[in-house]
Amino acid sequence: MARPRTRTLVYDAVLSLATEERLGSISMEGVAARAGVSKQTLYSTWPSTGAILFDALLDRSSSDDGKIVVPHSGDLAADLESLVAATIEELTDPTLEPLLRAVTADIQIDEVLAAQYRDRLLTPQLKAISDRLQRGAIEDPDAAAELLLGPILHRWLLRTRAFEPGWASAHVQRVLRATANCAVQVPPHTGNQ
Amino acid sequence: MARPRTRTLVYDAVLSLATEERLGSISMEGVAARAGVSKQTLYSTWPSTGAILFDALLDRSSSDDGKIVVPHSGDLAADLESLVAATIEELTDPTLEPLLRAVTADIQIDEVLAAQYRDRLLTPQLKAISDRLQRGAIEDPDAAAELLLGPILHRWLLRTRAFEPGWASAHVQRVLRATANCAVQVPPHTGNQ
Amino acid sequence: MARPRTRTLVYDAVLSLATEERLGSISMEGVAARAGVSKQTLYSTWPSTGAILFDALLDRSSSDDGKIVVPHSGDLAADLESLVAATIEELTDPTLEPLLRAVTADIQIDEVLAAQYRDRLLTPQLKAISDRLQRGAIEDPDAAAELLLGPILHRWLLRTRAFEPGWASAHVQRVLRATANCAVQVPPHTGNQ
Amino acid sequence: MARPRTRTLVYDAVLSLATEERLGSISMEGVAARAGVSKQTLYSTWPSTGAILFDALLDRSSSDDGKIVVPHSGDLAADLESLVAATIEELTDPTLEPLLRAVTADIQIDEVLAAQYRDRLLTPQLKAISDRLQRGAIEDPDAAAELLLGPILHRWLLRTRAFEPGWASAHVQRVLRATANCAVQVPPHTGNQ
DNA sequence: CTATAAGCGAGACGGTACGTCGAGTCTTAAT
């Protein structure tokens, strides 16, 4: 509904606020003030701050630079490793982390937002990874994709542990071993190097 | 600080509200009213609704019935399967789910709460699983514990997919294959049935 | 800032409360509730109950009926007597007395309010009396005005004594004798009849 | 009820608070804290801060130094002038003024306190002045006493004007002229010098 | 050109909740 010019102002406002402010404190009023836009204008397009954050995130990820693409060289393990690294990078990027956390918090509370988030960001992302795995002759690519992302998000969302250097590589090995034909694709497990 | 009698009233209040109300709408004022306790009493013990929820959760999980124990029969795979089943049960229990989601949302925003949650609930839980795995001759039990829980929470937190029947069993197989000595412990993977 | 409609609601509310309630118990919250107006609306226009009371008083006194005018017939003594009577009437009017006392109490505490009260109500009142006295050939009209009002407010504010019938007349005589050219204007004092 | 030791602590506390703090902010809690006494101890002796202030004032004025005595040399005008000067001194004493204002504010609201204040402080004071006047052959000494004090308190309570130097003397002249046998006691008024 | 309408800023408004302060009561423990 809002004009492109207005949308840009709002996205910029909400992104800067998400970075500066304490995390729970993003408010419609604050966004309106920062964007130099009236509250009514906000409400005529978005029902909540969560919705604005989400749209801002979508806008960012549909622009060229904000995209995580699944690499496709010949080497499956190397591709997955670089994907994991890029994901971790994004999750811990000081600009993005607050945004992603805010949206994740909203998802717990707002089912509509959760559905949009799932359909427009998460499912495509899982699909892309799954496709890459299938082309790598992994037999159950969907499960493998979940095995790959699950532990990463477990650490990040529940804040149980930071990502140690070297972990990504070991993690990819484990995932491949879990779902590949054991004897052929990966050498038997000989301990955590 | 608060007297035991007061704590009980508050825990009951917050638990009942978490079940009845819309998720984001738990407020200090509401809890005080429901508990028949003054706001001042609440604030003198807890800084936020998140903290109350967390304590209520702890209180519940330290009572006999609320505990998830890692089973320890001889059969590792069976034990893990029943653990996974119990975890899923808990996460989707209509009484508990709103509570857990509310706390998870707060964790994204409140780092202090996140640290408490990690130290008093999550780390012990991971440790218990890890111990069971170690006794089952798994070589990297910590990583295996994460592989086990990660995908479960990925589905639950990001609401990507419901838990299909049969999934638990297949998931445990994959985790074991990922970290066990492949040839000996588990038969080679033969496809996603 | 507030719209005229809102102001009216607030003035009515505060006036009715001042009459009904115990005197110290007028609160912003109570006024808001009685006026059917939100607290924020009150605070956006008035900083305290004292300020509301004061504005309500001003509003009342600028309307036609609430005005004390200094009479100006030829007879100075008679004019002053009727002025004194009107003043006493006002101070002991069951509707006005609580209001005036509340404002006077606030004046002791709030210097800003005191300045407004002085400039917008008291000084004009003294000036009006002083003007009447000057036209009556009193040589020090300002001092005479103070001599006239001082004892009235001394009795009322410090609650030392009620106003006996007949006192007004004797009081006016004394004031005139104090400041008039003694021999000509007033007969020598011959005791308190 | 309270022990003398406690009373002293409380009086000191309330006097120091009345001087330091903003005027309306004296609270039972604050006094208790400052006096190092529990709230219960306060409540068992005084019903309000006003009552404490009042008792503290009484205590002070019954000690030797805090007393205003009406002087009694042969010269009535001189005696009254020095009395007026002493009164003004007291009312504007930076230590006393806040106390007196606080009590005066309370009097507007609390009738019980008003009665005590009247009977134990104001009436005796008026009586003492009236006595002095009577001995000076003033025919209506009560009225004269009110004429004397009224304008002083009018200025002070309503904050209409500061006390100019020279005013006390002129004021006393006017009061004497108002109530004395004009021809004998005072020269005719010849203008406001 | 104008008028008619839509988008918009500004901000008043009735609300709910915030987090804090103080009142006044009551219970517990120590002196």
Place this chain on the structure above:
DNA sequence: ATTAAGACTCGACGTACCGTCTCGCTTATAG
């Protein structure tokens, strides 16, 4: 037996946002 210490309920404080609303000011298309 008096006191301190302080937990407790209650009510008000003053603030922040909520979501709705009305008011004018642009601006851009339709008469």
